[in-house]
Each structure stands twice: as C-alpha cells, then as structure tokens.
Amino acid sequence: MKRLINQEPNRVARWLLGLLPFLLLLALYVGASNARLAENPNDKLLPSFDSFGSAIERLAFEPSRRTGEYLFWQDTLSSLQRLGIGVALSASFALAFGVLTGAIPYVRANLSPLMTAVSLVPPMAILPILFIVFGLGELAKVMLIIIGIAPFLCRDLQQRVMEIPDEQLIKAQTLGASSWQIIQRVILPQILPRLITSVRLSLGSAWLFLIAAEAIASTDGLGYRIFLVRRYLSMDVILPYVVWITILAFFIDLLLRLLSRRCFPWFHAQTGNN
Template structure:
C-alpha cells in the first residue's frame, strides 16, 4: 500500500482539487447571503450575486454622468500605472545596485549596511513623510512602492551575485575580462531569472503599499474606490474590487513566470531538478 506522501493525483483529480476550495467558498457565501437577506432584505454585509452584478455593471459598463468615464476601468488604469512604475523602477535599481554591491567589495562595504537598514524600515511608517515631501500626486504613491520593494530586491540580487561560483569570475578575469565585462557577460545573464522571481515575490507587498497610498490620498484608483465606498458599507462594490485586484496580481505573477520560463528555460530546469 502506498504511503499518502507518495500518491500523485491524476490531472483531472488535480484540476478538481484545485477548484474544490473555490466551489466550497461559493456555496458557503451563497447560502449565508441568502439567509441574511431573507431575514433583512436591506442587509449590506453579504450582498447577493445579482446585487454584485448590478454594481459591476454600473461601474464598469455604464458611463459616469458627471465625468462621462467608466469608473472601474479608470481606477484600474490608474492603479496599474502606479504599480507598474513602482515595480519597474525597483527592479532596475535592485539589479544595478545588487550587481554593484555583490561584485565590488568596496561598494558592498559602503552601501550594504545602508541597504539593510532601508529594507527594515516599515514603509507605512514613513507614508506621512512621503506625502509631505512629494505632495499628494503620483510621485508619493510610486515612491512608497519603490521604498517598500527596492531594498529587498537589492539584497536579493546582491546575495544572488555572491552565490555565483568564484571559479567563473576568476576564469573570466584570466581571459582578460574587465569588471564591466564580467558584470555584463557573466553575472547579468545568470541573475536575470532571479530578478523576475524577486519581482514576483514583491507583488503582494507592492499592491499593499499601493492600496494604502490610494486610500489616504488619491482621486482615482482601486484602493481609493474601496475606501471611498466603505463608509456606505457598499460590499457589492468592495467584493468585486477585491476580486479584481487579486486577479490582476495573479495575472502579473503569471506573466512574469511565463516570461522567465520562455527566456531562461535552463534556470527552471535546474530548479526542477533540485
């Protein structure tokens, strides 16, 4: 008899097991919502699926009478721009500083302690400072994402560079490669897949910082809309927005993973063999 730890489910069973928790959540919510609405038709805590559908239709597919825009897509565009800018700048700075401090001992001695300290500062604690320093515009929101994710990426890239076999660097120098050439031809190709993995791991924190910034000071955005309607207990709006944010985060993670698999198949073959 096989031990439980050695049983691998078939593909149909894997699909069923992956969908089962969502099906259970769906029916639990449907049952609880029906019971609450039966007792109080004006209950807002657990809106029915028809109420959620009407809210989505109103926000995503009906023009706002005041602005003539579709609020749902306007919020989505604003949030995606902010998180895209923040994650991109964090990734670029993490790559450059990580290579610099990982390869050059002088740079590591000078910058590594500072990067460590920055990575330990709670970004939410300095949110008021960012708004005072950069105002209430886009810069403060993007800076919060950068401050919250860039130092972690820098440390990750530095660690990745330092873990590369020393023999590779020695052989490259023996063949006459300069520090710049070693960085470009030896180090960069090997840490790019790790950079994409680091971006994937930072997505959750980036969305958290974005929503917090939008909730405090914004005129549009997914986080702004959620905190705007919470005072009215509009759960029929909040639930779709939370689900949409989760879906966007999942799609971003999926695209980064697929990009890494297509561009660096050797890296994933090594990972799967471990």
C-alpha cells in the same frame, strides 16, 4: 497500499481537488447571503450575486454621471500605472545596486550597511513624510511602492549575485576578462531571471503599498474606490474589486513567469523550478 506521501493524484483528481475549496467557499457564501437576505432584503453585508452584477455593470459599463468616465476601468488603469512605474523603477534600481554591491567588495562595504538599515524602516511609518515631501500627487504613491519593495529587491539581488559560483568568476578571469566585462557577460545575464523571481515575490507587498497610498490620498484607483465606498457599506462594490485585484495579481505573476521561462530556459532547467 502505498504510503500516503507516495500517492499522487492524477490530472483530473488534481483539478477537482483544487477546485473543491473554491466551490465550498462559494456555496457557503451563497447560503449565508440568502439566509440574511431572507430576513432583511436590505441587508448590505452579504449582497446577492445580482447586486454584484448590477454594481459591476454600473461601474464598468456605464459612464459615471459626475465625470463621464468608466470608473472601474479608470481605477484599474490608474492603479496598474502606479504599480507598473513603482515596480519597474524599483527593479531597475535594485538590478544596478545588486550587481554593483554583489560584484565589487568596495562598493558592498560602502553601501550594503546603509541598505540594511533602510530596509528596516517600516515604509508605512514614513508615508506622512512622503506626502509632505512629494505632495499628494502621483509621485508620493509611486515613491511609497519604491520605498516599500526596493530595499528587499536590492538585498535579495546582492545575495543572488554573490551566489554565482566563484569558479565562474575565476574562469572568466583566466579567459582574460576585466571586471567590467565580467559584470556584463557573466553576472548581468545570469541575474536577470533571478530579478524576475524576486519581483514576483515582491508584488504582494507592492499591491499592499499601492492600496495603502490610494486609500489615504487619491482621487482614483482600485484602493481609493474600495475605501471610498466603505462609508456606504457597499459590499457589492468592495467584493468584486477585491476579486478583480486578485485576478490582476494572478495574471501579472503568470505573465512574469512565462516571460522568464521563455527568455531564460537555461535558468529553469538548471534550478528545476518553474
């Protein structure tokens, strides 16, 4: 008998083992839900799958009686738009910041301490300031995402740039490169896949800040809807929304991973990660 640490499950076993906790959780829910509903058919806490179905149908496939919109899709679109703009702006800013501070000691000495200080400010604590300064519109929500994740991305990318082996920078200099040329041909292309990795890591926080901003001041969005229907204890809406957000997060992560593997095969071969 081999040691436990040397035993690997085969493909089928791996799938089954991975699936098992999900099925158990599902069974647990159905059992508990049925028990509660048997006692009180109007129970709202653990709705049956039928009520999930009708809630989804009402929100996703029937126009809202008040506005004529399909609320579910409208919410999804608004949230993804905010998330996309916030993450894209943060990533672009962090890329510029990371490359400049990582490559140029004078810029690093000048800006790095400030970024460290900024990254220590809890973003939620300055949310009221954002609403005061930027109003209650889209800008404040996008700004919260940016303030929430950009400092982390900046510091991470600076670190990644500084991890590029000195040998490569010296080599480029012996090949006659100027600082600008080194940034362009040696640093920037090598930092792009690392940017994708950092963005993937920061997406969890990005969702957190998005939902927080939507919960407090918004008229649509996935976070807004969840916090709105909380008043009526509408678990039949909240739970499908949470599952939907999880699915979206999963696919965004998957998309970024595939993009990185496709565009930067050398990076994944080099680091051995996938």
